[in-house]
Amino acid sequence: MQREAKLIQGNQAIAEGAIYAGARFFAGYPITPSSEIAEECSRVMPRIGGVYMQMEDEIASMGAIVGASLTGAKSFTATSGPGFSLMQENLGFAVMAEVPCVVVNVQRSGPSTGLATKPAQSDIMQVRWGRHGDQAVIALSPSSVMECFTLTVEAFNLAERFRVPVILAADEIVAHMRENFTLPAPGEVKVFDRKKPSVNPDSYKPFEPGEDGIAPLAAYGSEYVFHVTSSMHGPEGFSNNSPANAAWKVAQLHKKIERYRDEIVITKTFDVEDMDVLLIAFGAVTRAARAAALEARKEGIKAGVLQLVTVWPFPDREIAELGKKAKTVVVPEMNYSGQVAGEVTRVLGPATDIRRVNKYNGQIITPGDILEEIKRGAKEVL
Amino acid sequence: MKDRYEIILAGSGGQGLIVCGMMLGEAAILEGKNVVQTQSYGIASRGGFSKAEVIIDKEEIIYQQVIKPDMVLALTEEAMEIYASGYSDIPVFYDTTLLEAREGDNLYGFPFTEMARNLGHTGTANMIALGAMSAVTGLVKVASLESVIKKRFSGKVADMNIMALCSGVDLIAK
Structure with a gap:
C-alpha cells in the first residue's frame, strides 16, 4: 500500500511519534501551545488500548507518567513553560529513580504565563538545570514536522535505553506548523524497548547497572517486587546514606549518559565544508539560519549551518571541531540572554568571534535578522 | 502555474482562515x-486577530514563513491595512461585505460573506474566497480543492462547501 502524504501539525506528529514508539500512556493538563498533543492522545489512546488521563495539574501529570512507566508502560506528557515549571519536582524524581519517560515542552514566550500563543527558545537552561541536584539530562529540539515525529521516537528510545526522562524541547513554531508528512511503516524507524531483568526475582537489584552501565527495569505488578525512592538509595533500591553510596549513585546518573554521549548527540550540517561563517541554530530557528546562509552565499559570503538536534548533552565536540574552522560564529536564538550562545562561548573560548542574534518579543527570527549579523561579521572579520 | 507561491490569509478568529x-x-499536496502552513493568533479564539500563511513549492521549503506574498486574502480592515496596503503588484482579495470597497487593478473585492449567507452558511465565505483565488492565480486545481472538501466533510456540509467553492470560481469566470 502506498503510504499517503498528509498535511499535519508538529504537535500531531509528536503524538504520532509517541504512539509509533510504543507509548500507551499519556497524562497531562492541556496548555497552549502544546494542547493538540493532549487532544490527539485523548482521541487515539483509547482506540489502541492506551490510556489518556486528563490530570488536575502538571505536578500530577508528571507523577502519573512516572507511575505508569514503572508499571512497564511507555509514558509521556506534554506541556509548555508554566506547566514545565510545575513538573520539575517530579521530573527530578524520575531522574533519581531512573524512570524512563518523555516530557514534551513546547516553548512559548515567558517568563511566567508570558505570551501564551507566541514562540520562544528561552527554556533551554531550565531544561538542563530546572531541577535541584546534580544530574545529566537528554533533550532534543525539532525543526520540522518530520523531526517532531522522528525525534519523539528517538526521545522514547533514549529514555528506554538509559532509564532517564528525555525532554523534547520543541517551540511554538514547529508545534503549530503544518507540513507534508508520511507516517513511516512499522519497523521503518527503529524502536527500542527497555531492558528487563532476567535474574531470579529474589536476586533482582533494580539499580544495579549491568555491563552496559544500565540497570534492567522490571515492571510493578510483575513477579519482581522492588522499592523505588527519590532519596539516596543503593543498587537494591533501599535507602543508603553512606558517602560511598551517594558518590556512586550521583556518578552513575552522569556516567550512563556520558558513556553513550556519541550516540546521544545528534547534529546536522548544511554547507559547512568551505564556510567562513558558522551559524549554530536549533529548533525552528534552524530554518531561518539555513535560509540566511543561502542568501549570504548569493552575496559571496561562505556561510554554513550547524543544527543542534540534541541540545543536551551539549554538542561540545561538534561545535569545537567546526568552530575552529570558522572565522566568525553566529548564534541566533529566541531568547534575550543567549542561553545557547553562552554555551558556545564556553566551548570555543572568549577569543573566538561569536555573534548573537536574539529576539524575545514573541516574534520569529527571520533570515533577514540573521543575514544582517552575517554581513556585519563578514565586514569586521573576513 | 508558478513553482512557488507564498500566500497570506488574514482576518479575525472564527472566519475559518486557518482551515482555509x-x-x-x-x-x-x-x-x-x-x-x-503556519498560523499566528492571539489569546482570544474568536474575534481576535488571526492569520494563516501557506507556502507551496516544488522544492524543499526552508524558511517556513512568508517573506513576500504572491497573494493576500484580507477579511478585516485591520488585515487589509497590515498585509495588503503595501502591494500593488500582487492579487489582493478582500470581502466587500466586511470592508470598504477600494479601487486598484490588483484588488479583487467580492461580497464573500454575503454570498455565503445567501448559500445558507456564513462559514463558507472562506471556500468562496478560495475558489476565487484559485481561479485568478491557478494556485491549485479546483478539482483538488473538491477532493479535499469531500475528504474533510460529508453529506450536505460537503455539498454546501463545494457549492461555495464553485460560486467563488464563477465570480472570476464570469
Missing part, C-alpha cells in the same frame, strides 16, 4: 507539492 489554509495546503 489547511485545505489549500492539502490540495497542493494532492498535486505533489511541498507545503508549509
Whole structure:
C-alpha cells in the first residue's frame, strides 16, 4: 500500500511519534501551545488500548507518567513553560529513580504565563538545570514536522535505553506548523524497548547497572517486587546514606549518559565544508539560519549551518571541531540572554568571534535578522 | 502555474482562515507539492486577530514563513491595512461585505460573506474566497480543492462547501 502524504501539525506528529514508539500512556493538563498533543492522545489512546488521563495539574501529570512507566508502560506528557515549571519536582524524581519517560515542552514566550500563543527558545537552561541536584539530562529540539515525529521516537528510545526522562524541547513554531508528512511503516524507524531483568526475582537489584552501565527495569505488578525512592538509595533500591553510596549513585546518573554521549548527540550540517561563517541554530530557528546562509552565499559570503538536534548533552565536540574552522560564529536564538550562545562561548573560548542574534518579543527570527549579523561579521572579520 | 507561491490569509478568529489554509495546503499536496502552513493568533479564539500563511513549492521549503506574498486574502480592515496596503503588484482579495470597497487593478473585492449567507452558511465565505483565488492565480486545481472538501466533510456540509467553492470560481469566470 502506498503510504499517503498528509498535511499535519508538529504537535500531531509528536503524538504520532509517541504512539509509533510504543507509548500507551499519556497524562497531562492541556496548555497552549502544546494542547493538540493532549487532544490527539485523548482521541487515539483509547482506540489502541492506551490510556489518556486528563490530570488536575502538571505536578500530577508528571507523577502519573512516572507511575505508569514503572508499571512497564511507555509514558509521556506534554506541556509548555508554566506547566514545565510545575513538573520539575517530579521530573527530578524520575531522574533519581531512573524512570524512563518523555516530557514534551513546547516553548512559548515567558517568563511566567508570558505570551501564551507566541514562540520562544528561552527554556533551554531550565531544561538542563530546572531541577535541584546534580544530574545529566537528554533533550532534543525539532525543526520540522518530520523531526517532531522522528525525534519523539528517538526521545522514547533514549529514555528506554538509559532509564532517564528525555525532554523534547520543541517551540511554538514547529508545534503549530503544518507540513507534508508520511507516517513511516512499522519497523521503518527503529524502536527500542527497555531492558528487563532476567535474574531470579529474589536476586533482582533494580539499580544495579549491568555491563552496559544500565540497570534492567522490571515492571510493578510483575513477579519482581522492588522499592523505588527519590532519596539516596543503593543498587537494591533501599535507602543508603553512606558517602560511598551517594558518590556512586550521583556518578552513575552522569556516567550512563556520558558513556553513550556519541550516540546521544545528534547534529546536522548544511554547507559547512568551505564556510567562513558558522551559524549554530536549533529548533525552528534552524530554518531561518539555513535560509540566511543561502542568501549570504548569493552575496559571496561562505556561510554554513550547524543544527543542534540534541541540545543536551551539549554538542561540545561538534561545535569545537567546526568552530575552529570558522572565522566568525553566529548564534541566533529566541531568547534575550543567549542561553545557547553562552554555551558556545564556553566551548570555543572568549577569543573566538561569536555573534548573537536574539529576539524575545514573541516574534520569529527571520533570515533577514540573521543575514544582517552575517554581513556585519563578514565586514569586521573576513 | 508558478513553482512557488507564498500566500497570506488574514482576518479575525472564527472566519475559518486557518482551515482555509489547511485545505489549500492539502490540495497542493494532492498535486505533489511541498507545503508549509503556519498560523499566528492571539489569546482570544474568536474575534481576535488571526492569520494563516501557506507556502507551496516544488522544492524543499526552508524558511517556513512568508517573506513576500504572491497573494493576500484580507477579511478585516485591520488585515487589509497590515498585509495588503503595501502591494500593488500582487492579487489582493478582500470581502466587500466586511470592508470598504477600494479601487486598484490588483484588488479583487467580492461580497464573500454575503454570498455565503445567501448559500445558507456564513462559514463558507472562506471556500468562496478560495475558489476565487484559485481561479485568478491557478494556485491549485479546483478539482483538488473538491477532493479535499469531500475528504474533510460529508453529506450536505460537503455539498454546501463545494457549492461555495464553485460560486467563488464563477465570480472570476464570469
